[in-house]
Amino acid sequence: MGARSLHGAWRLLLIVALLAAAILLPLGQKNYFIYVMTSWLIFAIAAMGLNLTLGYAGQISLAQASFMAIGAYTTALMTLAGWHWLASLPVGLAFCFVVGLVLGYPALRVKGHFLAFVTLAFNTLVFLVLRNEEWLTGGTYGLSGMPRPEFGSFSTDKQLPFYYFTLGVTVLAALGLWAIVRSPWGRAFKALRENPIRAESLGVDTRRVTLLAFAIGSAYGGLAGALITPLVQFIDPGSFGLAHSLRILLMVVVGGAGYFFGPFIGAAVVILLPEVLRFTEGYYLIIYSALVIVMLVFVPSGLIGIFGRLREKLWPKRQVRADMAEGARLP
Amino acid sequence: MSDLAMSDPVLSVRNVEKSFGGIRAVRGVSFDVRKGEVLGLIGPNGSGKSTLFNCILGQLPPDAGEVSVNGRNVSGMRASELNKLGVGRTFQQLSVFPKMTVLDNIILAGQEHHGTMLSRLFGPSDAGLTEEAERLIAFFRLTHLRDELAGSLSYGQQKLVDAAMAFMAGPSLVLLDEPAGGVNLTMLAHFKERLAAYNVEHGTTFVVIEHNMEFVMSLCTRIIVLAEGAVIAEGTPDEIRSNQTVIDAYLGG
Numbered sequence: 001m002g003a004r005s006l007h008g009a010w011r012l013l014l015i016v017a018l019l020a021a022a023i024l025l026p027l028g029q030k031n032y033f034i035y036v037m038t039s040w041l042i043f044a045i046a047a048m049g050l051n052l053t054l055g056y057a058g059q060i061s062l063a064q065a066s067f068m069a070i071g072a073y074t075t076a077l078m079t080l081a082g083w084h085w086l087a088s089l090p091v092g093l094a095f096c097f098v099v100g101l102v103l104g105y106p107a108l109r110v111k112g113h114f115l116a117f118v119t120l121a122f123n124t125l126v127f128l129v130l131r132n133e134e135w136l137t138g139g140t141y142g143l144s145g146m147p148r149p150e151f152g153s154f155s156t157d158k159q160l161p162f163y164y165f166t167l168g169v170t171v172l173a174a175l176g177l178w179a180i181v182r183s184p185w186g187r188a189f190k191a192l193r194e195n196p197i198r199a200e201s202l203g204v205d206t207r208r209v210t211l212l213a214f215a216i217g218s219a220y221g222g223l224a225g226a227l228i229t230p231l232v233q234f235i236d237p238g239s240f241g242l243a244h245s246l247r248i249l250l251m252v253v254v255g256g257a258g259y260f261f262g263p264f265i266g267a268a269v270v271i272l273l274p275e276v277l278r279f280t281e282g283y284y285l286i287i288y289s290a291l292v293i294v295m296l297v298f299v300p301s302g303l304i305g306i307f308g309r310l311r312e313k314l315w316p317k318r319q320v321r322a323d324m325a326e327g328a329r330l331p
Numbered sequence: 332m333s334d335l336a337m338s339d340p341v342l343s344v345r346n347v348e349k350s351f352g353g354i355r356a357v358r359g360v361s362f363d364v365r366k367g368e369v370l371g372l373i374g375p376n377g378s379g380k381s382t383l384f385n386c387i388l389g390q391l392p393p394d395a396g397e398v399s400v401n402g403r404n405v406s407g408m409r410a411s412e413l414n415k416l417g418v419g420r421t422f423q424q425l426s427v428f429p430k431m432t433v434l435d436n437i438i439l440a441g442q443e444h445h446g447t448m449l450s451r452l453f454g455p456s457d458a459g460l461t462e463e464a465e466r467l468i469a470f471f472r473l474t475h476l477r478d479e480l481a482g483s484l485s486y487g488q489q490k491l492v493d494a495a496m497a498f499m500a501g502p503s504l505v506l507l508d509e510p511a512g513g514v515n516l517t518m519l520a521h522f523k524e525r526l527a528a529y530n531v532e533h534g535t536t537f538v539v540i541e542h543n544m545e546f547v548m549s550l551c552t553r554i555i556v557l558a559e560g561a562v563i564a565e566g567t568p569d570e571i572r573s574n575q576t577v578i579d580a581y582l583g584g
Contacts, residue, residue, distance in 0.1 A: 184442040184451040184458045191428050191439050198426040202496060203414040203443035258430075 047251040047263030049220025055257035057213030058193025063119040066126035069240035071225025085149035100218025104211035130237035142236025256302025346396035356382040358560040371547040374557035419497035420506040429482025437464040440499035487518035511543040
């Protein structure tokens with residue numbers, strides 16, 4: 001018990017330190033640096049959502065970018081029509097939640113690779129709708145000139161205020177997800193991932209839990225999309241293609257699927273590493289891919305798994321004997 | 332049948348028939364199980380035990396006949412609904428949640444019986460079940476393993492966790508599918524003793540499918556022997572042991 005609360009205290013300290021870094025780091029930096037940091041946060045939100053669907057509930061989805069698209073286009077169309085960003089947000093989230101619910105239905109029938117293909121097809125479908133329905137979406141030219149939100153005298157037109165705005169939204173989103181995964185719902189999600197048949201036999205309505213995992217994860221994708229719109233102020237279908245869904249999947253896997261902070265680390269690697277490797281010019285993709293392969297071979301549980309391994313090395317846990325005498329505490 | 336001294340049956344199986352293609356797996360089986368009974372279902376491989384078990388669990392709709400639990404027809408019922416009706420079960424294969432702690436495994440087994448979907452989202456993370464779960468963990472003498480991941484326990488310990496989960500929601504009927512399989516002798520004695528103690532303390536009805544005769548004979552109060560889909564004998568363990576038909580068909584000389 002003591003070791004447990006100590007562990008908790010360390011974690012809290014680490015979170016506070018990281019949050020302080022997130023607040024202080026962009027101060028005095030160039031706009032481009034702040035822009036990259038902002039997109040890191042936004043993709044971390046999208047990856048958080050996929051982490052719920054895939055990491056916690058075990059349902060593969062290759063459609064997270066399409067939910068970013070739905071969130072982004074909803075926000076774009078509404079803010080262009082004169083609505084405040086805050087008014088467009090609930091509409092975008094609700095839209096993604098409902099579409100996510102619908103996308104969850106195939107998951108009740110197909111699992112694993114087949115589900116991956118269904119969601120992949122869905123991503124392509126959304127891409128095609130965005131490209132072809134020009135009257136609404138502007139087709140391949142996309143939409144541009146979306147205003148950034150203002151909150152009273154706090155304008156997010158400059159890069160730094162927009163970063164802090166995004167940071168605030170990210171913290172709220174993370175708190176929301178934290179509340180979900182540590183509630184009985186989180187336990188039901190994990191049970192669905194680990195043994196759906198057993199879960200069902202214990203009264204867990206696995207159908208409902210599967211649909212919710214998709215709906216909530218998709219709403220997080222929508223939130224990320226709603227932030228991309230005012231950040232980039234230009235969106236087109238190409239920004240939400242299958243390749244981007246795969247990138248978000250990479251973030252979840254690299255960071256550590258099923259770990260709460262995995263998406264932040266994963267998004268950092270996928271978004272920031274290319275920037276760090278920029279000096280290698282033409283070789284960057286090769287180095288980047290090689291690093292990802294090496295990582296997946298040696299730390300399949302994701303980068304966050306490295307911390308767990310270090311902890312085991314530094315503070316080995318007392319092994320409970322699995323043999324009979326102690327194992328069953330026989331009288 | 333309508334003996335007034337007896338309570339209504341917890342489980343009632345009426346003329347159940349089930350065929351697969353040309354094979355009649357279950358041929359008109361009927362029996363009742365009353366509150367507090369421990370019924371053993373035995374028989375050689377292919378005798379229809381598992382098919383019957385799946386009919387009782389609502390997983391296989393019988394071709395004819397009816398299975399009811401606490402007076403309700405279970406045919407086609409989803410496993411989660413059946414569980415809410417008061418039926419707990421264990422599986423032949425290990426069925427714990429390996430990456431969750433023992434405590435979380437047990438809490439999960441009870442949480443869906445408490446409150447509504449919404450109250451479970453906004454309520455306490457343990458759904459108010461920690462104490463109850465700890466009592467059950469202590470009952471199966473697993474307290475020292477409370478915070479271990481279920482997947483890191485030994486096979487026998489996982490069997491105990493699996494069984495504990497079946498009891499967490501306070502079921503009126505528990506179906507145990509080969510509980511003794513793969514468990515070593517010392518652990519098995521402990522397991523059997525705990526199951527029997529639970530039955531006495533809570534009056535929970537058990538139906539046990541098992542090949543280990545020693546285990547069945549000492550745990551069960553009544554035994555039904557199936558062969559080729561039909562009941563060939565029924566009685567107390569002693570009666571079954573000395574029944575010539577059973578000896579010929581199953582127990583062997």
